Amino acid sequence: xxxxxxxxxxxxxxxxQLIRVKEAVSGHLxxxxxxxxxxxxxxxxxxxxxxxxxxxxxxxxxxxxxxRTRYLFRDTLRKVQQLMEIKANPANxxxxxxxxxxxxxxxxxxxxxxxFFKPPISFGKTSINQLPLIKSWPMDGGAFVTMPQVFTLxxxxxxxxxxxxxxxxxxxxxxxxxxxxxxxxxxxxxxxIGIHHQLYNNSPHPFKCSVFVGGPPAHxxxxxxxxxxxxxxLTMAGLLAGRRFRYWTDPKGHTLSSDADFVIxxxxxxxxxxxxxxxxxxxxxxxxxxxxxxxxxxxxxHKKDAIWHxxxxxxxxxxxxxxxxxxxxxxxxxxPQEFPGATSIHAVDAAGVHPLLLATAKDRYMxxxxxxxxxxxxxxxxxxxxxxxxxxxxxxxxxxxxDAPISAKNIPAFFHHLxxxxxxxxxxxxxxxxxIDTLDYSGNGxxxxxxxxxxxxxxxxxxxxxxxxxxxxxxxIHKISCPSPGVLALQVNKWNGYAESREExxxxxxxxxxxxxxxFPLIVLCDDAxxxxxxxxxxxxxxxxxxxxxxxxxxxxxxxxxxHWGCAGSLIIDARIKSHHAPVLEADQKxxxxxxxxxxxxxxxxxxx
Numbered sequence: 187x188x189x190x191x192x193x194x195x196x197x198x199x200x201x202x203q204l205i206r207v208k209e210a211v212s213g214h215l216x217x218x219x220x221x222x223x224x225x226x227x228x229x230x231x232x233x234x235x236x237x238x239x240x241x242x243x244x245x246x247x248x249x250x251x252x253x254r255t256r257y258l259f260r261d262t263l264r265k266v267q268q269l270m271e272i273k274a275n276p277a278n279x280x281x282x283x284x285x286x287x288x289x290x291x292x293x294x295x296x297x298x299x300x301x302f303f304k305p306p307i308s309f310g311k312t313s314i315n316q317l318p319l320i321k322s323w324p325m326d327g328g329a330f331v332t333m334p335q336v337f338t339l340x341x342x343x344x345x346x347x348x349x350x351x352x353x354x355x356x357x358x359x360x361x362x363x364x365x366x367x368x369x370x371x372x373x374x375x376x377x378x379i380g381i382h383h384q385l386y387n388n389s390p391h392p393f394k395c396s397v398f399v400g401g402p403p404a405h406x407x408x409x410x411x412x413x414x415x416x417x418x419x420l421t422m423a424g425l426l427a428g429r430r431f432r433y434w435t436d437p438k439g440h441t442l443s444s445d446a447d448f449v450i451x452x453x454x455x456x457x458x459x460x461x462x463x464x465x466x467x468x469x470x471x472x473x474x475x476x477x478x479x480x481x482x483x484x485x486x487x488h489k490k491d492a493i494w495h496x497x498x499x500x501x502x503x504x505x506x507x508x509x510x511x512x513x514x515x516x517x518x519x520x521x522p523q524e525f526p527g528a529t530s531i532h533a534v535d536a537a538g539v540h541p542l543l544l545a546t547a548k549d550r551y552m553x554x555x556x557x558x559x560x561x562x563x564x565x566x567x568x569x570x571x572x573x574x575x576x577x578x579x580x581x582x583x584x585x586x587x588x589d590a591p592i593s594a595k596n597i598p599a600f601f602h603h604l605x606x607x608x609x610x611x612x613x614x615x616x617x618x619x620x621x622i623d624t625l626d627y628s629g630n631g632x633x634x635x636x637x638x639x640x641x642x643x644x645x646x647x648x649x650x651x652x653x654x655x656x657x658x659x660x661x662x663i664h665k666i667s668c669p670s671p672g673v674l675a676l677q678v679n680k681w682n683g684y685a686e687s688r689e690e691x692x693x694x695x696x697x698x699x700x701x702x703x704x705x706f707p708l709i710v711l712c713d714d715a716x717x718x719x720x721x722x723x724x725x726x727x728x729x730x731x732x733x734x735x736x737x738x739x740x741x742x743x744x745x746x747x748x749x750h751w752g753c754a755g756s757l758i759i760d761a762r763i764k765s766h767h768a769p770v771l772e773a774d775q776k777x778x779x780x781x782x783x784x785x786x787x788x789x790x791x792x793x794x795x
Contacts, residue, residue: 187262187402187404188258188403188427189402190402190445190447190489191245191400191401191402191447191495192447192491192493194248195233195245195493198230198231198258199233202230203230203254203257204230205229205230205232205233206233207232207233207234207235207236208235208236209236210236210237210238211234211236211237211238212237212238213239213240213244213318213319213320213321215322215323217244217246217318218320218323219773219774219777219778219781221246221497221498221505222498222773223781225250225498228250231245231247231248231254232246232247233245234246234318237319237320237494239316240316240318240494241312241316242316242317242488242492242493244318244320244494245493245494245495246495246497246498246505247497248495248505249407249497249506249512250505254508255508255512259403259404259426261428262404262426263512265289265292265425266425267516267519269289269292270516270520274520275519275523292425292428295427296420296421296422296424296425297421298418298420298424298430298431299431299432299433300346301432301433301434309449309488310487311486311487312487312488313366313486314365314366314369314450316486317358317486317494318494318496320332322466322499322500323465323472323773324772324773324774325464325472326472327357327461327462327463327475328357328361328363329357329359329360330355331356331397331399332355332498332499333406334354334397334398334399334409335351335405335406335408335443336351336352336353336356336371336379336396336397336398336409337349337350337395337396337397338350338379338382338395338454339441341393346433347417347418349418350418351409351423352378352379353409353410354372354379355371355465356450357370357371357463357465361461361462361475362461363460368482368483369481369483370460370462370478370479370480371395371454371462371481372463372473372478383454383456386454387457393454393456394440394441394453394454395451395454396440396450397449397450397451398446399447399450399494399495400447400489400492400493400494400495401447402429404423404424404425404426404428405423405443405445406495407422407509407512408420408423411516412513412517412573431443431445432444432445436451436485436487438485440485442487446489447492447493447495448489448494449487450485450486450487451483451484451486451487452485453481454479454481455479455480455482459478459479460478461477462476462480463475463476464768467499467500467625468502468504468538468539468625469501469502469541469623470500470501470538470727470731470770470771471731471768471770473624473627501727502537502539510539525545525569525572526565527549527561527562527565528545528546528547528565528569529547529548529593530544530545530546530593531543531544531569532545532594533575533578534730536597536726537729537730537731538623538626538727538730538731540574540579540625541578541579541623541628541730541731542579542580542730543569543575543578543580543581544583544594544597545569545581545583545594546583546586546594546600547566547586548586549562557644557645558612558643559583559613559643560643562583562584562585562641565583566583566615566641570617570639576621577622578637579622579734580735581637581639582600582639582640583639583641583642584600584603584604584607584641584643585642585644587643590603597726598722601670601672602670602671602672603642604640604642605650605671605707606646606647606649607642607643607644607646608707609647610707610753610754610756610757611745611753613642614751614752615638615639615641616636616638617637617638617639618736619636619736620634620635620636620637621634621635622634622635622734626731627767629734630734630736630737630766635735636734636735636737637735638736648707649705650672650707651706652671654666654667660694662678662679662690662694662697663676663677663694664677664679664715665677665714665715666715667716667718668719669710669725670722670725672708673706673708673710674703674708674756675709675712675715675718675719675725676712677712677715678694678712681762681763681764681765691740691760695740695741695742695743698742699742699755703742703755706756707757708756708759709742709757709758709759710728710729710759711758711759711760711762712728712729712761712762713762713763728761729759730761732761732762732763733760733761738759738761739757740753740758741754741756741757741758742754742755742756742758
């Protein structure tokens with residue numbers, strides 16, 4: 187396996203999966219634009235040999251395809267999967283000892299290894315302004331570290347197995363940060379660093395932090411792996427790298443990864459905050475400026491011939507989609523253990539991951555009577571009450587039955603299955619005034635919004651339609667399309683506040699009550715109906731990133747009974763852009779034209795786009 191990021195780059199280049207960008211490239215929007223085009227084309231990893239203003243090379247699109255991601259971990263992925271199989275069902279090891287025996291020694295790789303006497307590798311020092319300063323989107327607040335491994339320990343703790351490593355984005359420049367001396371940290375909900383910060387607020391110890399960049403490809407992946415709270419991500423870093431995580435301590439007491447290409451060390455200020463952002467994020471919108479903790483920098487270390495590892499996020503799919511794919515490959519056997527009764531769970535990448543979660547499960551409570559959602563509701567509540575899955579905003583769950591087997595992985599088939607069976611009078615279950623993803627601005631406050639569970643079980647109750655030829659016109663409806671069987675996209679007036687929207691929806695539902703909508707159980711109000719129908723992913727992205735269930739769901743024939751809300755006819759999701767939403771990501775046209783010229787010149791990128 188790869189001992190360093192440089193090893194991985196050499197391996198990919200030899201196998202034709204990496205190209206060198208020899209032209210001098212600006213880190214201000216230009217490198218990101220090149221990355222996006224190569225990624226969209228399914229192209230290779232990119233090694234930028236000259237980032238203007240920096241002496242260091244930079245690498246992106248390392249995990250740009252699922253196939254390349256599997257290739258990077260081809261020597262260890264199966265071993266890690268087998269260890270997860272044993273964890274999921276220890277009896278497997280007893281039943282098939284010869285099958286699992288060879289993988290047992292691999293478990294030792296989970297234990298980090300410390301150098302007690304001297305650094306295992308020579309590090310030099312640089313400064314923040316000498317790093318490749320990558321700015322991805324025009325409204326970004328500055329340059330960011332987009333592939334960081336942020337390392338912290340609890341107060342007074344020296345046992346590295348108590349550490350947390352997370353991929354919390356780091357703002358290097360801009361805003362009110364003192365150049366070369368301060369950097370910003372962006373915490374999100376359900377992240378271990380927040381627990382550490384709370385402990386340090388009640389402790390006299392300085393809040394030491396180390397930010398690793400680069401190293402073996404497994405190290406960056408480990409930073410996003412959803413590990414149990416009491417288990418360090420370093421265990422996954424070692425297992426997937428096939429090599430124990432090596433580290434040492436510098437004279438100021440900071441932990442340094444021996445294999446990282448760069449390490450930024452410093453102290454997080456406990457009770458001080460500065461504005462961080464904006465940042466073009468993976469929902470396809472900017473996350474806006476908010477007060478976040480910041481770190482005073484002590485040192486910036488780097489290896490000889492260090493390579494800066496970065497990615498570009500934006501509307502999915504992007505390079506980080508491979509992380510979700512790899513996580514599923516590793517933990518798929520643990521799903522029944524974590525969520526008993528569940529048969530598949532899928533966070534929909536095209537909808538920004540957290541806004542839309544699909545699940546299937548067995549419903550065994552009452553097999554002798556009418557099939558209605560019962561056990562699957564219990565499972566759904568467990569899903570939205572557990573760790574990262576608790577950030578789901580729309581959770582759609584279907585009973586996986588012998589006469590109608592279904593998987594959450596086949597998204598169009600799942601929607602068809604659910605819309606054929608769901609009863610909106612009974613099968614909607616809301617959670618209001620709760621937390622949602624930090625990056626999701628569809629709610630009624632920062633980190634604040636609502637959730638809805640849509641659950642279906644039982645026989646088909648309707649046929650789904652797609653023929654719109656006889657659909658009558660109405661003054662509110664400007665355009666109409668059918669993104670998927672059973673779904674109507676209605677382009678209506680621009681959103682102008684909830685009071686006016688309520689009046690418009692009332693007028694619209696009065697009209698819709700007079701129509702035969704039996705084949706269209708779901709209606710989406712939008713700003714551009716043809717856009718929703720041009721790609722199924724457009725329907726997913728618009729519908730589930732731009733709606734807050736409690737405020738943006740309406741219904742034809744809606745009612746409230748014993749505090750349960752439902753509707754007798756079609757469900758309406760208002761997925762128009764609202765005034766409180768964050769701006770949509772759009773590339774800078776001047777930079778796009780410049781990159782057009784670069785590709786037309788037939789340089790090192792010629793032939794890939």
